[in-house]
Amino acid sequence: MELKLGKFLIGKTLKTDELKNEKFNVFWGLPILSSDAISSVAYAGEAILLILISTMGAASYKYMFYATLCIVILMFILVFSYRQTIDSYPDGGGSYIVAKDNLGTIPGLVAGAALSIDYVLTVAVSTCAGTAAITSAVPSLIQHKVLITIALIIIMTIGNLRGIRESSRIFGIPTYVFIFAVIGMIIYGIIKVHVLGYTPTAQYVIPKGTGNMTIGLFLTAFASGCTALTGIEAVSNGIPNFKEPSQKNAKIVLELLALTIFVVFGGLSYLATLYHAVPRADVTVLAQIAVQVFGKNFFFYLIQITTAIILIMAANTAYSGLPLLLALMAKDGFIPRQFTKRGKRLGFSNGIILIAVFACILVIAFKGDTNLLLPLYAVGVFISFTLSQSGMFLKWVRSKQGAWRHKAFINGLGVMVSLGTALIIGVTRFKHGAWIVCIVVPALVLLMTKIKRHYTLVANQLKLNVDQRPKEINFAEQKRYVILPIDTLNKAFLKALNYARTISDEIIVFHVSVDDAATAKLIKRWEQYNVGIPIIIKKSPYRNIVTPLVKFIESEEYAAGPRDTVTVIMPQFVVQKWWGNILHNQTALFIKTMLLKRRNIAMITVPYIIEEQ
Structure with a gap:
């Protein structure tokens, strides 16, 4: 039943050589890798207004437009910079690879940690924002916003576990619907005022x-609006996910992304100044604009539905980018190797599941409130922007190949604007939550260096030199002893005993007594069974099972010499239903786990399968 459900949700297992079919072209790459950046415009303008309006009142709309203009200029600088990254690093990895190759390991890990945090925040923020769009249209659902958000994350996770190609088909079309719906609203909204003569009136009172x-207030507003630029990095990260020519396709997607943000973000900011939307907890700015432009008709609900969908789809950028980033970092040994493994549908399933788990934790911790999560957002991505641009700048300066001065200038400009923006965001948002990122990033870097140290230690100890040959075995001098622990005499024990007799004649049945009555019963049955093998009984007053066994092996009472082999054979019955394991005490598993830490003991588990009726 579990296998059928998994196949229904995720799909059939794909062969490794089908990976080439799981890549996307420009048409599908744009909505998948750009959905975060495109969707950010749905709340970036609102984030700017939220900072300005309580202080500036009606004058906020003018300065909002100036902040938008600065952000658009910053975006184009970053896009030109990342074009060069795509040319230089065709295998993806973005900031992590660029920083590690050109600045060193620690800067690379800082970039990787910062990006990882921001990707997880992308899922949490985008799904929370999507829920906000839903509750704006249906206010009665606002009390269930945490549950709705978690449900959306689960749906996104399942969709991405189905593989790159299927997820692009599932989540790509709604992104295009949003883009065209919003562009249509922008065009009609401008025509309605400037051509049809409509005079907008604010739906809610504008604070005085x-x-x-x-300068401080403007920079704070600018920092809040920079959430519109999150996700630009994802295109350079995800180059391997494109069909050939992958670099050319990635650059086309990056250029189309810049054009889309320019039109949508700039257009919505201009509409906000025309229609005087006021940031509120219960109704989004975009919803206020849509209801004035269209009224509460089909087009209003189309905007709300597509906005909710694109905000949710923004998480798809993280689902595409972070697993690939984690795979690269795992390949270098900085995070567990499990993240390099592809799942049934050829995606990096462990990375996808990791995002979902931590995003759900954030949603619960911050009560599904987008405005509480936003101060944590964008700090990490601009740290990674800065490190990436710095790495590329040093690359050109050191190589001095071709038109290196032109390229160094572009990346040098990228360094200055990224660093400046990172400092602005860090300072203005520090007390509102950015301090958390400033603690978590160094903690992750420390953790990753410890993981790398562990893998290096393991590799050094496992390394086999050609002069290290298998040892000679003399069975006349070296005996093979088998110890067979027993708790009760049953078929599982008999199967283990039958196996033990195939590998040695030196068999000892060992019982640790923690219950006198049970032990007496066992001895009586053993004597009746009479298989000609001695049974050793050791009493354990503190009910410890493993220690008496280990002490017996190491004691003079046991006949094994220093060159003899000692094998402990554990019978273990296996139930077919997952919940069946909960009903049993798993003594064999516990003993095996403890004995594996002893150098002189080999462990063999003999399974006995319990058939379900």
Whole structure:
């Protein structure tokens, strides 16, 4: 039943050589790898207004447009910079690979850790924002927003576990619907005011201004709006996911992404200044604009539905980018090797599941509130932007090949704007939650260095030199002893005993007594069974099973010499239903786990399968 459900949800297992069919072209690559950046415009303008409106009142809309203009300029600088990254690093990896190759291991790990945090935040923020769009249209659902958000994350996770090609088909079309729906609203919204003569009136009271514009206030608003630029990195990370020519296709997607953000983000910001939307907890700015442009008709609900979908789809960028990043870091030995393994549908399933787990934790911890999560957002991505651009700048300066001055200038400009933006975001958002990222990034880097040290230690100890030959075995001098632990005399024990007799004649049946009555019963049955093998009884007053067995093996009472082999054979019955394991005490598993830590003992498990009726 479990296998059938898994096949229904995830699909049939694909062969490894089918990987080439699991890559996408430009048409499907744009919505998958760009959905985060495209969707960020749905709440980036609102984030700017939220900072400005309480201080500036109606004047906020003018400065909102200026902040948007600065963000668009920053976006184009980053896009030109990342074009060069795509040319230089065709295997993907983005900031992590660039920083590690050109700046060193630690900067590379900082970039990888910062990006990993931001990818997880992308899933949490985008699904929370999608839930906000749903509750704006159906306010009665607001009390269930955490459950709705977690359900959306689970749906996204299942979709991505089905593989790159299927996820692009499932999640790509809604992204295009959103783009065209919003562009249509922008065009009609502008025509309605400037051609049809409509005079917009704010749906909600605009707060009165209580102060003047300052550099600090403008920079805070700018930092909040920079969430519109998250996701640009994903295209350079995901080059291997494109069909050939992968670099050319990735650059085309990056250029189309920049054009889309320019039109949608700029257009929505302009509509916000025309229709005077006011940030509120219960109704999004985008919903306020849509209801004034269209009224509460089909087109209003189309905007709300497509907005909710694209905000949720934004998580798809993280599902595409982070597993690939984790696979590269795991290949280098900085995170567990399990993240290099492809799943049934040829995606990096462990990375996909990891994102879902941590995103759900964030949603629960921050109560599904987008505004509480946003201060943590974008800090990590601009740290990675800065390190990536710095690495590329040093690459050109050191190589001095071709038009290196032109390329170094572009990346050098990218360094300055990325670093400046990272500092602005870090300072303005520090007390609101960015301090968490400043603690988690170094902690992750420390953890990754410890993992690398462990893998290096293991590799050094496992390394086999050609002069290390198999030892000569003399069975006349070296005996093979078998110890067979017994708790009760049953068929599982008999199967283990039958196996033990195939490998040695030196068999000892060993019982640890923790219950006198049970032990007496066992001895009586053993004597009746009469197989001609001695049984050793050791009493354990503290009910410890493993220690008496180990002490017996190491004691003079046991006849094994230093060159003899000692094998412990454990009978273990296996139930076919997963819940059956909960009903049994798993003594064999516990003993095996403890004995594996002893150098002079070999372990063999003999399974006995329990058939279900």
